[in-house]
Amino acid sequence: MSRSAASLPLFDTASPGEGEHREACAPRVPERGPRRRELWLCLLFPRLPLETRSGGEADAMPLVIVENDGTVLMASGPAEDAGIGPGLPLNAAWALCPALVARERDEPAEQAALERLAAWSGRFTSLVHLAGPDALLLEIGRSLRLFGGCGALVGRLRRRLVATGHEVVTGVAPTPLAALWLARAGDETALEDPETLPDRLGRLSVAVTGWPKRTRETLSGLGVDRLADCLRLPRDGFARRLGHGCLVDLDRALGRLPDPRPGFRAPERYAGIRELTSETADLALLGRVADRLFGELEGFLRARQASVDRLLLKFGHLGREATPLVLGLARPDFRAAHFSVLLAERLQRVVLPAPVVSVTLKARPSEGLCPAAAEMFEAPGVMDDSAFRLVERLRARLGREAVHGLALVDEHRPELAWQVTEPGRGPMPAASGRPRRPCWLLSSPRRLVCRDGRPWLDGPLVLESGPERMETGWWDDGEVSRDYWIMRDGDGIRLWVFRERHRSGGWFLHGIFA
Amino acid sequence: MAFCAGTRRETHGPPEVPAGFFVSETLQALLGDSRVWRARSGGRTWRALPSGHARLDAVLPGGGWPAAMLTEIGLDRCGSGELALLMPLLERLCRPPAEAADAQGPGQGGWLAWVAPPHVPYAPALAASGVDISRVLVVRTGRDDETLWAAEQGLVSGTCSIVLAWAARAGSRQLRRLQLGAERSGTPVMLFRPSDALDQPSPAALRLKLICGYCGIRLHLVKHRGGAPRVLPGDAFLPA
Numbered sequence: 001m002s003r004s005a006a007s008l009p010l011f012d013t014a015s016p017g018e019g020e021h022r023e024a025c026a027p028r029v030p031e032r033g034p035r036r037r038e039l040w041l042c043l044l045f046p047r048l049p050l051e052t053r054s055g056g057e058a059d060a061m062p063l064v065i066v067e068n069d070g071t072v073l074m075a076s077g078p079a080e081d082a083g084i085g086p087g088l089p090l091n092a093a094w095a096l097c098p099a100l101v102a103r104e105r106d107e108p109a110e111q112a113a114l115e116r117l118a119a120w121s122g123r124f125t126s127l128v129h130l131a132g133p134d135a136l137l138l139e140i141g142r143s144l145r146l147f148g149g150c151g152a153l154v155g156r157l158r159r160r161l162v163a164t165g166h167e168v169v170t171g172v173a174p175t176p177l178a179a180l181w182l183a184r185a186g187d188e189t190a191l192e193d194p195e196t197l198p199d200r201l202g203r204l205s206v207a208v209t210g211w212p213k214r215t216r217e218t219l220s221g222l223g224v225d226r227l228a229d230c231l232r233l234p235r236d237g238f239a240r241r242l243g244h245g246c247l248v249d250l251d252r253a254l255g256r257l258p259d260p261r262p263g264f265r266a267p268e269r270y271a272g273i274r275e276l277t278s279e280t281a282d283l284a285l286l287g288r289v290a291d292r293l294f295g296e297l298e299g300f301l302r303a304r305q306a307s308v309d310r311l312l313l314k315f316g317h318l319g320r321e322a323t324p325l326v327l328g329l330a331r332p333d334f335r336a337a338h339f340s341v342l343l344a345e346r347l348q349r350v351v352l353p354a355p356v357v358s359v360t361l362k363a364r365p366s367e368g369l370c371p372a373a374a375e376m377f378e379a380p381g382v383m384d385d386s387a388f389r390l391v392e393r394l395r396a397r398l399g400r401e402a403v404h405g406l407a408l409v410d411e412h413r414p415e416l417a418w419q420v421t422e423p424g425r426g427p428m429p430a431a432s433g434r435p436r437r438p439c440w441l442l443s444s445p446r447r448l449v450c451r452d453g454r455p456w457l458d459g460p461l462v463l464e465s466g467p468e469r470m471e472t473g474w475w476d477d478g479e480v481s482r483d484y485w486i487m488r489d490g491d492g493i494r495l496w497v498f499r500e501r502h503r504s505g506g507w508f509l510h511g512i513f514a
Numbered sequence: 515m516a517f518c519a520g521t522r523r524e525t526h527g528p529p530e531v532p533a534g535f536f537v538s539e540t541l542q543a544l545l546g547d548s549r550v551w552r553a554r555s556g557g558r559t560w561r562a563l564p565s566g567h568a569r570l571d572a573v574l575p576g577g578g579w580p581a582a583m584l585t586e587i588g589l590d591r592c593g594s595g596e597l598a599l600l601m602p603l604l605e606r607l608c609r610p611p612a613e614a615a616d617a618q619g620p621g622q623g624g625w626l627a628w629v630a631p632p633h634v635p636y637a638p639a640l641a642a643s644g645v646d647i648s649r650v651l652v653v654r655t656g657r658d659d660e661t662l663w664a665a666e667q668g669l670v671s672g673t674c675s676i677v678l679a680w681a682a683r684a685g686s687r688q689l690r691r692l693q694l695g696a697e698r699s700g701t702p703v704m705l706f707r708p709s710d711a712l713d714q715p716s717p718a719a720l721r722l723k724l725i726c727g728y729c730g731i732r733l734h735l736v737k738h739r740g741g742a743p744r745v746l747p748g749d750a751f752l753p754a
Contacts, residue, residue: 390625390671514595
C-alpha cells in the first residue's frame with residue numbers, strides 16, 4: 001500500500017529524490033526569529049468521566065460510566081477485571097458482574113472538573129488552554145528555566161497531581177496539536193526538538209487525530225493507518241478528499257502553520273464538588289475525598305497568588321438539606337495539608353445527620369499569598385505561622401469562641417478595661433500608673449450577702465484597703481458609681497469587692513487577687 | 515552525676531563510693547539501681563527557670579521551676595497566691611531574649627497559654643505585672659479531658675513559652691502525656707489541681723501545694739525529683 005502512496009506526489013519528509021514535489025507543495029513556513037521556542041505540554045485525563053462520578057474511589061469497586069445509548073463508556077479497574085470494557089451494552093455488563101454499579105455520564109461535571117484542573121495548572125504556566133473534553137494544553141516553554149527543565153517540570157506536576165486524585169497522560173511537543181496527539185497515543189517521551197517532529201508524529205496512528213469517523217474510514221480505505229502515510233499524500237488531493245480541516249491540522253501539528261490557543265481564565269472563586277459512589281458515613285473516606293478538593297484548591301490559589309481565610313464545605317445527603325461546615329483560619333493560608341489537618345480535627349466534632357453522597361468545597365480568595373518564609377530579622381514576640389496553626393487546631397475542636405487573646409482598652413470601668421480579641425492581636429500598651437488590680441476578674445460581679453452592714457462570704461470579710469472611688473460612664477448607659485475595697489476572707493484570700501453607691505447599695509465581689 | 519546545663523534527662527550512673535570506705539558488692543549493686551532514691555545524693559536536678567522568689571529557688575533542685583517538665587500545683591481555692599507565685603516567671607518569659615538569656619527554649623517568644631482558667635485573667639493586672647498580653651492565649655474548654663488535650667497540643671506544637679492549665683481530674687496516662695510533651699518540646703507546663711488530687715501518684719517532676727492562711731501562704735513541696743517533701747515557711751514568697 002505504501003508503494004501506491006509513494007507513487008503519488010508527496011507531502012513532506014519523503015524519501016530522497018522527490019524534492020521537487022516538496023518545493024511545489026510545501027506551504028511557506030513563516031520565518032521564526034530568535035524568539036523563545038514554544039513547548040507544549042498536554043495533560044490528558046483519560047479517566048475523567050469515571051473520576052468525576054466516583055469521588056476518587058473508583059478502584060475500590062466495579063463501576064461503569066454509561067453513555068446515553070446504554071453502552072459502557074468506561075469501566076473501573078475491578079469492572080475491567082470482570083471482563084467489562086468500553087462499548088459493551090450495560091445488560092451484558094451486568095450479566096458479567098452482578099455487583100456492578102452503573103453511573104450515567106455527567107459531561108457538565110467533567111467540564112467543571114477540567115476547568116478546575118486548568119485553574120490548578122496555572123501554577124506551572126501563564127497559558128493554559130482547554131483542549132476538548134478531557135485534555136489541557138500548557139505552554140511550558142517559558143516556564144522551563146524556572147522549574148529546571150522539561151523533565152523536572154513534568155515530574156513535579158505529576159507528583160502534585162496525584163493529590164487531586166486524577167490519572168494523567170502527558171505529551172510534550174513543540175506544537176499544541178502534536179503534544180495532544182502524543183498524549184492520546186500514550187507516548188510520554190518528551191519531544192523537544194522540532195526537527196524530530198515529523199518522524200515522531202509519523203509513527204502515530206491516524207486515530208489519535210480525533211478526525212471524524214468517516215475521514216478515518218476513508219483513510220483506512222486508502223491503506224493509510226499511520227500519520228507518516230498521510231504525510232506522503234499529495235496536498236491538494238488530500239484536501240479535496242478529506243477536507244481542508246485535516247490538512248490544516250497536519251500543518252499545525254508540524255509547526256508549518258501557526259496555532260494560536262486562547263488562554264483559560266480562572267474564575268474568581270473556587271467551587272469543587274466530588275460525588276461519592278454510594279452513601280457513606282465513613283469520616284476517614286470523607287476526609288480523603290476532601291483532601292482531593294484541597295489539592296485542587298491549593299493549585300487554584302497558587303495560580304492566583306492568593307490565599308483564603310475561610311472554607312465552606314458542604315456534605316450533601318439524599319433527600320435532605322446539605323450539612324454545611326465552615327473552616328475558619330486564624331491566618332489566610334493556601335496549603336492543602338494545613339486544610340486537611342484542620343478538617344480532620346473538625347470532623348471529630350461534627351455529627352452528620354445522614355450518610356453523605358457528595359462533598360462540595362467553596363472558597364473565595366481573600367488576600368495575597370502569604371509567604372511561609374521566615375522573618376529576615378528575628379523580631380521578638382512576633383508569632384510565626386506555626387503559632388497560628390495551634391490556634392486553628394484548638395479552634396477546630398473546641399469552637400471559634402473558645403480560643404482568644406486579651407487586649408487592653410483605655411477605659412476606667414474594670415469590666416470594660418479589657419476585651420476578648422483575636423490571639424496575637426492585642427497590642428502592648430504603655431504601662432499606666434493604675435491602682436492595683438486583681439489577676440482574676442469574675443465574668444460578672446457576684447452579689448454578696450450583707451450582715452450587720454458588712455459583706456459576708458462564708459464569714460465576714462475584713463477590710464484591708466480602700467476605698468477607690470469609681471464614678472464614670474454617665475455619658476453612656478453603663479454608668480457606674482462604686483467604691484472598691486480590698487478585703488480578706490477567712491482563708492486570708494484577698495478579694496476585690498465594691499459597693500454600689502447609688503442604686504441598691506449592695507456589695508459585690510468583682511475580682512480575686514491571686 | 516554532674517549536672518550540665520541543657521541536660522534534660524537525669525543520668526543514672528553508678529554512685530561514687532568514698533575511697534577507703536568498705537561497701538559490700540551487694541550494697542553497691544543496690545545503690546546502682548536507678549529505682550533506689552538516695553536522700554543525700556543531691557545530684558539530680560533539672561534545667562531550671564528562675565522562679566523570681568529567692569527562697570523558693572534555693573530549695574528547688576536546679577534553682578528554679580523545671581523548664582521542660584510537668585509541675586503540679588494544688589490549691590483549694592482560687593486566689594491562694596497561685597498567680598503571684600508564677601507572675602515573675604511569666605514576666606521573665608516576656609522579656610526580650612537578650613535580657614533573659616537563661617530563659618531560652620524553643621518556646622521563646624511563643625504563647626503564654628491559659629487553658630481553662632477558673633476566671634478571666636484580668637488583662638490590666640497582667641500588663642501591670644509586665645506580662646505581654648498580646649502573647650496570652652486563653653483557651654476555654656468544657657471538660658477536663660479537653661483541657662488536658664488542649665494543653666498537650668500547646669506543648670507538642672512547640673509554639674508556647676509556657677502552658678498553664680486548670681483541671682480537676684487527670685488520669686495518670688494523661689499526666690504522663692503532658693510530662694512527655696513538656697520534655698519533647700522543652701516547654702514548662704503548670705497544672706493547677708485541687709489539693710487532694712495531689713495525693714494520687716503522678717509522673718510530675720515537681721508537685722507543690724499552696725495553703726492559704728490568714729498569716730500568709732505556705733508552700734508544701736509534696737514531691738520534687740531528687741528532694742524530700744518539706745513545707746516552706748510563709749515568707750518563701752510574698753504576693754505582691
